[in-house]
Amino acid sequence: MKINDLRELLKDKRVIEEINKHLWIESQKAGKSIGIERATDEWIKLYAEGWMRYHMPEKFNQISKRKEKEDEREIKKKKSNGK
Numbered sequence: 156m157k158i159n160d161l162r163e164l165l166k167d168k169r170v171i172e173e174i175n176k177h178l179w180i181e182s183q184k185a186g187k188s189i190g191i192e193r194a195t196d197e198w199i200k201l202y203a204e205g206w207m208r209y210h211m212p213e214k215f216n217q218i219s220k221r222k223e224k225e226d227e228r229e230i231k232k233k234k235s236n237g238k
Contacts, residue, residue, distance in 0.1 A: 160218055164203060173206065174198045
């Protein structure tokens, strides 16, 4: 996911609520606050893709198609450099 996609995702109140839940749960496990930065990073790495797939399927499909095109371009670039 690109930074602009993440910015858009973090504007959604539901995402902030999920991050806050993650912060609370993981802080309880650790016995101390893990901090909002760590909670945000972890949530994005662990749950953002699945959350988007379920709650924002159109946006998720758009990002997935863009990623596929970028991957295809990268493969073509590597093949042309390897000749």
